[in-house]
Amino acid sequence: MSAPTTVTSAPASLDSFNCKRTLTVDGREYVYYSLPEAEKNGLPGISKLPYAMKVLLENLLRHEDGRSVTKADIEGAAEWLDNRGRAEREIGFRPARVLMQDFTGVPAVVDLAAMRDGMLKLGGDAKKINPLVPVDLVIDHSVIVDDFGNPQAFANNVELEYERNGERYVFLKWGQDAFANFRVVPPGTGICHQVNLEYLAQTVWTATNGNGETLAYPDTLVGTDSHTTMVNGLAVLGWGVGGIEAEAAMLGQPQSMLIPEVIGFELTGALKEGVTATDLVLTVTQMLRKKGVVGKFVEFYGAGLNTLTLADRATIANMAPEYGATCGFFPVDTETLNYLVVSGRDAQRVALVEAYSKAQGLFRTADAADPVFTDTLSLDLSTVGPSLAGPKRPEGRIALSDVKDGFGTALAGEYKKTGDTEQRFAVAGRDFDLGHGDVVIAAITSCTNTSNPSVLIAAGLLARNAAEKGLTSKPWVKTSLAPGSQVVAAYLDKAGLQPYLDKVGFNLVGFGCTTCIGNSGPLAPEISKTINDNGLVAAAVLSGNRNFEGRVSPDVQANYLASPPLVVAYALAGTVTRDLSTEPLGLGSDGSPVYLKDIWPSNQEVQKFIAENISRDLFKSKYADVFRGDEHWATIKTSTGLTYSWDAKSTYVQNPPYFDGITKTPRPITDIEGARVLALFGDKITTDHISPAGSIKAASPAGKYLLDEGVEPRDFNQYGTRRGNHEVMMRGTFANIRIKNHMVTDEAGNVVEGGYTIHHPSGERLAIYDAAQRYAEEKVPLVVFAGVEYGNGSSRDWAAKGTNLLGVKAVIAQSFERIHRSNLVGMGVIPFVFEAGTSWQSLGLDGSETVTLKGVAGLKPRQIVDAIITKTDGSQSKVPLICRIDTLDEIEYFKNGGILSYVLRNLAA
Known part of the structure; x- marks a missing residue:
């Protein structure tokens, strides 16, 4: 695999550290910015940096222009070592490319189309609005599990997907033709993260510069899905951003960021027999949440890496948003090269990856000294055991043997179900009954685990063993298999395991993100009715990475993350009230009890199936025509032209109002006077709470809007697929069925669930959207109060856009969660944090107060601003707040009313 290399000097331009060199690989010449040469020429010690920090430093060296990247910025990154892994310096990071999925990608393309219209309003050239770096959009979030458990499920779900999403797909196909540097991967291919891992990512990227030279540099990216981090398992540095930040990156704006702390996570030993990569990642997630790594990089090191496959690493990297880190990085090593070969990458590319990584000191070897980290923690892989996470937090890891008791504790405590919890209720028209803890959804869904053949093959083998003993899924369980790519389906089929998965109920339902994002589809009406009529706490078990309340299904309160084989096992058992480590799954065809240990495949058998059935040819064939799509995509007709022909009747795609009345220079900023409180939220309000992606209720403001537009409830689709229509999304803001605004209580004083607030001074209880509209008519600005980790979860730009459109100023x-804080700034909403020890609760707020924020007109990064809070009795208190607009660039975004207007004005000028 080694590639013959030579390193020679090359002329430098704005190269303060004289490090521009050429690298010859198999007769091809590449220009690159050498870290070893920079170390010799003024950046001492940088070879000791973590690998991820080296990637950031190379990015700065390559983009040094004296303006967005200065010599001082580069020196600041190098001084990270002298400051024990800390550096309070803002830098401008320019990713090599941008990745999108269609939920977040559609509004981003809508914004680009709107910017073209806005450019014309400012008298500029609409052709300037194009991505300046490569952009790939993978349509993967629109398939819903309507049909399941039969051979026709996949075809039927595809038909429904195109029927529901025709307007969106017409728009995206227009964008594919209208914008340069923009590619669309059509529906039915896989999820963006796995397509990225298996095909799009290159580990080392190449591009031609203005001098006609071919540059080689680390593959880096930002993505509009928080799980963009998955590709860090392939040594590609990247993380999720809001669609707002992604659009700025597409338009050539640097990603403003503070040089991160890097937490080293040492892995030693090896996993035991019967322990999966999912068990490992749930353990890692729990450890890192406890450690506290929000806003930090995590980099994995140690001898334990030698025992982890690339897919294992990708599984861990995928879950970075769940453990709170910006990314979880794995450096290039021999396993990286092996994966690039097996997954079908070009031989020249693989040779370049090896040569470049070794020339740059980016190639990990077993005998290399450990990097210097800000802090470290360690895990002996042999201590990991079978695990799930639930009932509602990804970091809520629980041992398999404790799931039964853990659910019982949650049932009595959190869910407040006391008394006869053993009672079961008949389901009308069916020959079974339901009780608390029954598993009504068991989903092998795409995100975390279908990067990993070991757990998919294990699920198939477990299904085979179960079927041979006469077991099948319980009749109340909605089962589904939604692989992350067509490659997964191909190797399950080649291995002869798909027929067994079918036999126990796990038929293919689609290629895309399903249950994990709320696309689980409806339960059978009679099952839903039994659950809701009797207040049952039903369960879902899924191989995803998100189990926040209200996310998977409106009928399911207890959600557990598990490995694919455990998903199958719980479908067979039909309940989480059974200890699968000691109690039988059910009775076999011979009447004997069947235990999990009886059907669990050995590690050796799993690896044998992987070796026999996963090959380079499989990847090459499945990605041969990745941008062409199926016959459904081919038949879509769309308009052509520089600007989009907006359809006023569309309920999916509308021209957003961000550039209405835009002027060439921004209007002056003023202080926020006499603001009303729209909501008082508690801790860990997620972007799901702020901007739900799931079903739209007919009685909600969004549902009423669609009804008024002539859309029948059966055709509502969901919030995620309507993100291209601001009218739906602003009505859906703060409309999650599980959100709790502490301004709204019932007669007993309990906080009411749902998107409601109290309008003041009238005292009326209204939907949050309706109250915001009334305040807008009254010309009253709004503020929102919240607790810790506000905005954690997916990098959902509509959580910030909707907040802005409702009139919330701060x-x-x-x-704050990192991405959501940035998104709020990007939409012109100011994030403030209380000083330590202060909260809205400690201040005794009830939402009836008015709030005045002084000093907003002259804001500086992280400035202290006084909030004057006036209560209904006229008493006032002055509360110091820390402005979380962190950088000078962000101040400019805020002054312009958001990053889109800032970029548009600059391009127009």
Whole structure:
């Protein structure tokens, strides 16, 4: 695999550290910016940096222009070592490319189309609005599990997907033709993360510069899905951003960021027999959440890496949003090269990856010294055991043997179900009954685990063993298999395992993100009715990475993350009230009890199936025509032209109002006077709470809008697929069925669930959207109060866009999730944090107060601003707040009313 290489000097331009060199690989010449040469020429010690930090440093060296990247910025990154892995310096990072999925990608393309219209309003050239870096959009979030458990499920779900999403797909196909540097991967291919891992990512990227030279540099990216981090398992540095930040990156704007702390996570030993990569990642997630790594990089090192496959690494990297880190990085090593070969990458590319990584000191070897980290923690892989996470937090890991008791504790405590919890209720028209803890959804869904053949093959083998003993899924369980790519389906079929998965109920339902994002589809009406009529706490077990309340299904409160083989096992058992480590799954065809240990495949058998059935040819054939799509995609007709022909009747795609009345220079900023409180939220309000992606209720403001537009409830689809229509999305803001606004209580004083608030001074209880509209008519600005980790979860730009469109000028919280804080700034909403020890609760707020924020007109990064809070009795208090607009670039975004207007004005000028 080694590639003959030579390194020679090349002329430098704005190259303060004289490190521009050429690298010859198999007769081809590449220009690159050498880290070893930079170390010799003024950046001492940088060879000791973590690998991820080296990637950031190379990015700065390559983009040094004296303006967005200065010599001082580069030196600041190098000084990270002298400051014990910390550096309070803002840098501008320019990713090599941008990745999108269609939920977040559609509004981003809508914004680009709107920017073309806005450019014309400013008298500029609409052709300037194009991605300046490569952009790939993978349509993967639109398939819903309507049909399941039969051979026709896949075809039927595809038909429904195209029927529901025709308007969106017409728009995306227009974008594919209208914008340069923009590719669309059609529906039915796989999820963006796995397509990225298996095909799009190159580990080392190449491009031609203005001098006609071929540059080689680390493959880096930002993506509009928080799980963009999965590709860090392939040594590709990347993370999720809001669609707002992604659009700025597409338009050539650097990603403003503070040089991160890097937490080293040492892995030693090896996993035991019967322990899966899912068990490992749930353990890692729990450990890192406890450690506290929000806003930090995590980099994995140690001898344990030698025992992990690339797919294992990708599984761990995928879950970075769940453990709170910006990314979880794995450096290039021999396993990286092996995966590039097996997955069908070009031989020249593989040779370049090896040569470049070794020339740059980016290639991990077993005998290399460990990098210097900000802090470290360690895990002996042999201590990991079978695990799930639930009932509602990804970090809520629980041992398999404790699931039964853990559910019982949650049932009595969190869900407040006391008394006869053993009672069961008949389901009308069916020959079974339901009780608390019954598993009504068992989903092998695409995100975390279908990067990993070991757990997919294990699920297939477990299904085979179960079927041979006469077991099948319980009749109340909605079962589904939604692989991350067509490659997965191909190797399950080649291995002869898909027929067994079918036999126990796990038929293919689609290629895309399904249950994990709320696309689980409806339960059978009679099952849904039994659950809701009797207040049952039903369960879902899924191989995804998100189990927040209200996310998977409106009928399911207890959600557990598990490996694919355990998903199958729980479908067979039909309940989480059984200890699968000691109690039988059910009775076999011979009447004997069948235990999990009886059907669990050995590691050796799993590896044998992988070796026999996963090959380079499989990847090459499945990705041969990845951008062509199926016959459904081919028949879509769309308009052509520089600007989009907006359809006023569309309920999916509308021209957003961000550039209405835009002027060439921004209007002056003023202080926020006499704002009303729209909501008082507690801790860990997720972007799901703020902007739900699931079903739209007919009685909600969004549902009423669609009804008024002539859309029948059966055709509502969901919030995620309507993100191209601001009218739906602003009505859906804060409309999650499980969100709790502490301003709204029932007669007993309990906080009411759902998107409601109290309008003041009238005291009326209204939907949050309706109250915001009334305040807008009254010309009253709004603020939102919240607790810790406000906005954690998916990088959902509509959580910030909707907040802006409702008239919220500031969000005041105890702390923010990294992406959501940035998104709020990008939409012109100011994030403030209380000083330590202060909260809205400690201030005794009830939402009836008015809030005035002084000093907004002259804001500086992280400035202290006084909030004057006036209560209904006229008493006032002055509360110091820390402005979380962190950088000078963000101040400019805020002054312009958001990043889109900032970029548009600059391009027009």
